[in-house]
Amino acid sequence: MTIQVLETGLQTTVQDLGRMGSRHIGIPQSGSFDYLSAAKANAILNRPINSPVLECTMTGPSLKFMKDMQVCITGAKVNQITIDDSSADQDTLLHLNKGSILSTDLVKENLRFYIAFSESIQATQFLNSVSTYLPAKLGGLNGTTIQKDQIIDFKKTQSEECVGDSSIHMGKKILTSTIRVVEGPEFHLLDMTSSELDDHDFVVSNDSNRMGVRTVGNQMSINDKGSMISKPIYPGTVQCPQDGLPIILGTDAQTLGGYPRIFQVIKADRHLIGQLRPNTNFRFKLASISKAIDAWEVLKKDYPFICEL
Amino acid sequence: MAAKSWVMNFNLHTKISVITEDMLELEFNLDDSNMNQSKLHWYLAEHLLKNQNDIEVIASEEMISVRSKVIPMDIHKIEMTISSFEPSSIDQFDHRLEIPICYEESFANDLEEVSMQLNLSIEEVIAIHSSVIYEVKAIGFTPGFAYLGDIDKKIRVPRLSKPRLETPVGSVAIANDRTGIYCLGGPGGWPIIGATPMNLFNPDDSHSMRLIPGTKAAFKQISMEEFKTMEKK
Secondary structure (H helix, E strand, C coil): EEEEECCCCCCCEEEEECCCHHHHCCCCCCCCCCCCHHHHHHHCCCCCCCCCCCEECCEECEEECCCCCEEEECCCCEEEEEEEEEEEECCCCCEEECEEEEEECEECCEEEEEEEEEECCCCCCCCCCCEHHHHHCCEEEECCCCCCCEEEEEEEECCCCCCCCCCCCCCCCCCCCCCCEEEEHHHHHHHHCHHHHHHCEEEEECCCCCCCCEEEEECCCCCCCCCCEECCCCEEECCCCCCCCCCEEEECCEEEEECCCCEEHHHHHHHHHHHHHCEEEEEEEEECCCHHHHHHHHHHHHCHHHHHH | CHHHHHHHHHHHHHEEEEEEEEEEEEEECCCCCCCCCHHHHHHHHHHHHHHCCEEEEEEECEEEEEEEHHHHHHHHHHHHHCCCCCHHHHCCCCEEEEEEECCCCCCCCCCCHHHHCCCCCCCHHHHHCCCEEEEEECCCCCCCCCCEEEECCCCCCCCCCCCCCCCCCCEEEEEEEEEEECCCCECCCCCCCEECCCCCCCHHCCCCCCCCCEEEEEEEECCCCHHHHHCCC
């Protein structure tokens, strides 16, 4: 019924697609940062896309299986995945036998990968989601990351064996060099032309986490006196403090904030924020609202399972 | 028929700004000065969530923000939901809550620094902070966090230049014209001047919050002994 954690990885947490409908009381969304990859892993296992997964950041865990199970690994490209001594692939159904050890290591590019299981991880429900919210220790496994030697329990699910959905794209590259945004409500405070923005490189800071992706390097020019009343914010809102270094809010983002909201990442690109790797470059590209709608339609064609979100 | 004419005004003065393919903001210009803006936003947010399960709502001091799960979002549907709101459903009861606060040094990491910045004694800062009846202006930032205002002009300080990574549960903090209580742990950027033993947010029953917009809050200074006794309860 269980798996044992032999190695934890840098920051491995239980996530589903997050908690909705409680943002007005200050509850962040949480959930898989790259929800597209997480949903894809479940879709390949033919499981509901909201099923809990393990989100792994930069390095992943080693897990010992106490029973037969299927898993699927998606998201950032992992250097090496092994089942006992044989190497295994991403984006496909993997069979684990009782006693087998699944090992993952460093990611080669991007940042987060996801492990989905043929059964449901047993974790703490909080407001209709088992997603781990680390700052307040809510949801997940005791509200925190998986621990060495921990036993993770699973709930029995209806179907015994999973039949993978072969219609799902395999091995598609995750490109984070361009993040498409629409103008935010305080865009007018930016002292920059759109061509200046097109040529402006941003570097992902090491100080980034699930609450926000910070940037370092070239500063933007912003006219703000820092006296704004706190305004509504969401994952994908780009705030620009007076230091001119924008912060892209993440899946655990707070619900109100006082820095100018210069951009909002378009829905079709929001999953990419979770894959922005520290010390890599990216650019923002301004899009119109109608382009943003078109982009979502394109994404939906490529990933039909995402419609349920 | 005062309520009805108010409803009409309400509709006439709604400003809708489309922000993105899935977000919009609503601002309400109230003619009725008896209407509490924060309270209106809060009850409207609840009304929207009760009537539409395809949206996320945030009520801030100045506006309501709506995010739709469906793209493109159905603005007309949101407008219709808003027009079905009955302002008379706003709870007119004057909710008051007395919140015990201990300003002892061990809870008040930044009180000394704050008093130095303000050129006031610690006792003066405490006296001014605990003498005002505050009103909840908004709920947000992190779970259950209430923005209470207004702080007396004499004790206004900016946010910390570097936010702390972990704030103890129950910490009472101030920043600019607002004071607030960290109901759950986590990072925080406001200077801490005390703590309350009162549990203001219960994760197991998150919809029964003691502080909601419009609630009046009075702070009562307590000793360390009183804090410990209350904490046990």
